[in-house]
Amino acid sequence: xxxxxxxxxxxxxxxxxxxxxxxxxxxxxxxxxxxxxxxxxxxxxxxxxxxxxxxxxxxxxxxxxxxxxxxxxxxxxxxxxxxxxxxxxxxxxxxxxxxxxxxxxxxxxxxxxxxxxxxxxxxxxxxxxxxxxxxxxxxxxxxxxxxxxxxxxxxxxxxxxxxxxxxxxxxxxxxxxxxxxxxxxxxxxxxxxxxxxxxxxxxxxxxxxxxxxxxxxxxxxxxxxxxxxxxxxxxxxxxxxxxxxxxxxxxxxxxxxxxxxxxxxxxxxxxxxxxxxxxxxxxxxxxxxxxxxxxxxxxxxxxxxxxxxxxxxxxxxxxxxxxxxxxxxxxxxxxxxxxxxxxxxxxxxxxxxxxxxxxxxxxxxxxxxxxxxxxxxxxxxxxxxxxxxxxxxxxxxxxxxxxxxxxxxxxxxxxxxxxxxxxxxxxxxxxxxxxxxxxx
Amino acid sequence: xxxxxxxxxxxxxxxxxxxxxxxxxxxxxxxxxxxxxxxxxxxxxxxxxxxxxxxxxxxxxxxxxxxxxxxxxxxxxxxxxxxxxxxxxxxxxxxxxxxxxxxxxxxxxxxxxxxxxxxxxxxxxxxxxxxxxxxxxxxxxxxxxxxxxxxxxxxxxxxxxxxxxxxxxxxxxxxxxxxxxxxxxxxxxxxxxxxxxxxxxxxxxxxxxxxxxxxxxxxxxxxxxxxxxxxxxxxxxxxxxxxxxxxxxxxxxxxxxxxx
Ligand SMILES: Cc1ncc(COP(=O)(O)O)c(C=O)c1O
Numbered sequence: 001x002x003x004x005x006x007x008x009x010x011x012x013x014x015x016x017x018x019x020x021x022x023x024x025x026x027x028x029x030x031x032x033x034x035x036x037x038x039x040x041x042x043x044x045x046x047x048x049x050x051x052x053x054x055x056x057x058x059x060x061x062x063x064x065x066x067x068x069x070x071x072x073x074x075x076x077x078x079x080x081x082x083x084x085x086x087x088x089x090x091x092x093x094x095x096x097x098x099x100x101x102x103x104x105x106x107x108x109x110x111x112x113x114x115x116x117x118x119x120x121x122x123x124x125x126x127x128x129x130x131x132x133x134x135x136x137x138x139x140x141x142x143x144x145x146x147x148x149x150x151x152x153x154x155x156x157x158x159x160x161x162x163x164x165x166x167x168x169x170x171x172x173x174x175x176x177x178x179x180x181x182x183x184x185x186x187x188x189x190x191x192x193x194x195x196x197x198x199x200x201x202x203x204x205x206x207x208x209x210x211x212x213x214x215x216x217x218x219x220x221x222x223x224x225x226x227x228x229x230x231x232x233x234x235x236x237x238x239x240x241x242x243x244x245x246x247x248x249x250x251x252x253x254x255x256x257x258x259x260x261x262x263x264x265x266x267x268x269x270x271x272x273x274x275x276x277x278x279x280x281x282x283x284x285x286x287x288x289x290x291x292x293x294x295x296x297x298x299x300x301x302x303x304x305x306x307x308x309x310x311x312x313x314x315x316x317x318x319x320x321x322x323x324x325x326x327x328x329x330x331x332x333x334x335x336x337x338x339x340x341x342x343x344x345x346x347x348x349x350x351x352x353x354x355x356x357x358x359x360x361x362x363x364x365x366x367x368x369x370x371x372x373x374x375x376x377x378x379x380x381x382x383x384x385x386x387x388x389x390x391x392x393x394x395x396x397x398x399x400x401x402x403x404x405x406x407x408x409x410x411x412x413x414x415x416x417x418x419x420x421x422x423x424x425x426x427x428x429x430x431x432x433x434x435x436x437x438x439x440x
Numbered sequence: 441x442x443x444x445x446x447x448x449x450x451x452x453x454x455x456x457x458x459x460x461x462x463x464x465x466x467x468x469x470x471x472x473x474x475x476x477x478x479x480x481x482x483x484x485x486x487x488x489x490x491x492x493x494x495x496x497x498x499x500x501x502x503x504x505x506x507x508x509x510x511x512x513x514x515x516x517x518x519x520x521x522x523x524x525x526x527x528x529x530x531x532x533x534x535x536x537x538x539x540x541x542x543x544x545x546x547x548x549x550x551x552x553x554x555x556x557x558x559x560x561x562x563x564x565x566x567x568x569x570x571x572x573x574x575x576x577x578x579x580x581x582x583x584x585x586x587x588x589x590x591x592x593x594x595x596x597x598x599x600x601x602x603x604x605x606x607x608x609x610x611x612x613x614x615x616x617x618x619x620x621x622x623x624x625x626x627x628x629x630x631x632x633x634x635x636x637x638x639x640x641x642x643x644x645x646x647x648x649x650x651x652x653x654x655x656x657x658x659x660x661x662x663x664x665x666x667x668x669x670x671x672x673x674x675x676x677x678x679x680x681x682x683x684x685x686x687x688x689x690x691x692x693x694x695x696x697x698x699x700x
Contacts (some may be wrong), residue, residue: 023671041670046678048670137651172689219682230586272661370613371645371679 014384018029018066019053036164037078044218044392050380053293058085060400063388072405076396079250079275082331084319084400090279093317097310108309114177114316118287121319123262124271125287130295131306134249134274135163137286138210140165140301141270144288145243148295152183155198155209156240159217160189162210162247189215190226190252199240203424208243208270209233213251213260214357218392219372221365222357230266237269243292245270249284252276254331254396257323276322281314322399328360331397334406335359338397341410348414348427349421351378363394366420368427374420381416382409442696445487446600448525450697451532452482452490454592456501458584460638463497465580469560473497476553478546481516482538484528491516492684494553507600518543520552534558582619582653587638589660589694590617590625594634596697597690608632610686613645619656646679662695 023040027033034053037043045051052065058062062072073081083090097110131137135361142154154167162168166180183425185202187194189211194356199206213230215223237244246268248260253276256263261271269292274284279282282305288296346353351374366374372391379389387409389395421428462469479493493500493513502513520538522528530536540547565588565680597607609632616626626641627634650656655674658664669675678685 020672027665027668027671032665033671035667039667039671044681046681048673048675048676053671170609172609219680326482371643373679376678 014069015050015054015067016052016065016069018339022066023053035381044390046376047380050384060084060086061398061402061405069386071383071386072401072409073388074395074409075388075390075393076395076398077280079254080278080280081396081398082253082276083279083318084325084398085280087318087321087400089321090281090314090317094281094310094314097313100309102310103305103308107307108312110312110316111307114285114312115122117208117316117319118285119223119272121257121323122259122271122273122287124259124268125291126290126364127198127288127293127296129286129288129301130281130312131284131286131301132303133163133284134272135165135168136301136303137249137272137274137284138162138168138245138247139165139245139270140296140299141210141243141245142208143293143299143301144270144286144292145245147299148292149207149241151205151207152386153181153185153202153206155185155187155195155206157189157211157215158186159220160210160212160215160247162249173311189217189223190229192226192229192236192257195233196236196270199236199242204241206240206242208245209237210245210247212247212249213255213264216250216357216361216363216394221354222363223395224358225264230261230264234266234268243270244268245272247272249274250394251358251361253319253322254328255358256328257319257326277318278311278315279318281311281318283308283311283315325399327399330399331360332358334399334401335362335397336400337403338362338406338409339364341406342413345410345414346417349417351417352429353378353417356396360397361394362397364389364391374424374427377420377423378413378416381419382412385412385415387412443600444525444529446596447697448484449595449599450592451529452484452488452587453501453503453595454698455532455561455565456482456490456492457591458565458587458659459492459499459557459578460501460574461584461587462557462561462564463499465576465583466560466564469557470497472553472556472560473499476549478518478550478553479514479516480518480520480543480550480554482528483519483521483541484525485521485523487525487528492554494557496545499557516542517546532558536668559601563656572686578653582657585657586617586625588698591636592626592694592697593687593690594627594636596693597632597634600693600697603690603693604632606689607634610634610690611645611683613680613683614641614643615648615654615687616641616644618647618649619651619653627687644679646677646681646683648675649676649686650675660694662692 022032032039040048040053055063055064056066057064061073062070064070117127118128125243166176169176171178171181185198187198201401214225232371234244246261248271252273259271270286270288272286277283325337339355339359339362343353354367355362357363366378376391382389461474473494476494482490488503491502491511491513500513502511504511519542521541522531522538527536531538563686564584596603610629612630614626614628624639627636653672655669
């Protein structure tokens, strides 16, 4: 691995000139410069000068920006990086398939083998259907549920995320019509009674209840299901003929190889996968139950690149490798060690850091500040010191993260929390805080 | 389509509100209002009443507070009524006359004060013009535009039918608007209702800042490419950003309701 020396000199202020120059060019030819979730505005880079905009290359748990700065990456491309960038096993499988053919006149053998592998791996899977992005999978889930039930409505969890197709957005946003979301009903996360009430109020109208296995909204603490929640939801859906679809696009394979639903003790009718299944190769999948196989066969749904054999070969290698090393356990252990270290580093400066979600997908928030400004200061300071963290979104661990990386990150965090404590003396709890500890 | 009632509220509590700032920036306005003591009440059916007090180069505008609809400003010397919101909007546009209900004797005085004042305001509120691009004009113009636009924002959010639903999605808290240390306007949000206030909030939940007045001006007039402006560091946000995000579609409705 080549390293050009620009890495991790704690406290060094990073230059992002090349990122900015590229952004100026981008703004001439691409709407908003960087549209979508990687845009500096949409990704909530606050303050913006603390963050790079463009990456040059990536390896293992690091990426280098176009100015040559190296970062320990806790965003992992928002999830796809699960085994480490350029994992040799996955790359070799992809390369082998590339030499044979990728998008061809017919589907490849890989498609069948990947479907078999998913059915063997995921409890709820009796069949698998492949596409490119998470949103393709959630939209197909909705269509299959409608085809199977003959009903229109979808119940979704408020502040959940299932992609960007108009039906997943809110009317009033540019380009989204009231009609696009007219068949959506919303419930609060973990509120079984609300869901029960909705089901009562809309007899024989609800095709699907779609939810992530636990709640991982942006800007808010992530929440695990209350004891008994999923069991009751599953029972309610079965009783009323509502398709239970779990959106495991983010948490999939970061909690349990048999599915996050397996971990929480329920069996969905449909499950959506994307991020972690190809280690960065673009592929998504909808898997489902025997009862829905026929409906899934009847829905017409496809795309030019959906049969690409390279991503499928990469996905087979990724899933086998994750199973072999017990990736979910590994990532959660690493996440636990890291977040324990972060909490301790914070408390050394009198700062209370709350960690929520699952350790492999931890969400960070400094408490007693509903503006999140202290959290933003922390993540910006950490990023400028080489640990890429964001203030509003859950983070991701990949299996290649080393003990050294964790130690370095905790040390960076220590410096970052010192700055936060110095900038916010009025908000820091006294006793174990700034005064008593001093800078050195 | 523009709702005349909402436009009337925007005129009454947004446009006229900016008169409060005028003497601070404009010597002509200070002169016009020097040693004047005049309180006028506007009555707009189905909208509200608004009182404007001009007193020794200080101007205050107020709507009725609470259920009883009481004012802290003195009793009006002159009461001007309109027959409809549309009528009031035409008065503000200078196309129609209001109906004096009280204080006929002082009408001449009012005309000599109020009309030139609104002319001064119009001079500052019109879109940027190179011929008058000197910096003191520009500072006044942006500050007054911000005042009008952000007061309009609250009126629109609280009263425009299409916007009330959007406003309900704005999280509670305070958004501070800042240009360097200037501007000093914030919007308080509680249960989907907005209130615009002059000054600096001591503990805002969210801050929307601008590196220069042009950028703010562009945002308020709807001509700014926001993502590029943020990406290039000309404006930025800090704090609980969902407040700004959910307010965006409301900001979009300002130019529409200002009749621009
Ligand atoms: C839970 C969840 N569902 C759906 C999606 C949409 O996936 P994609 O962006 O690949 O369309 C995402 C992406 O972040 C997600 O996290």
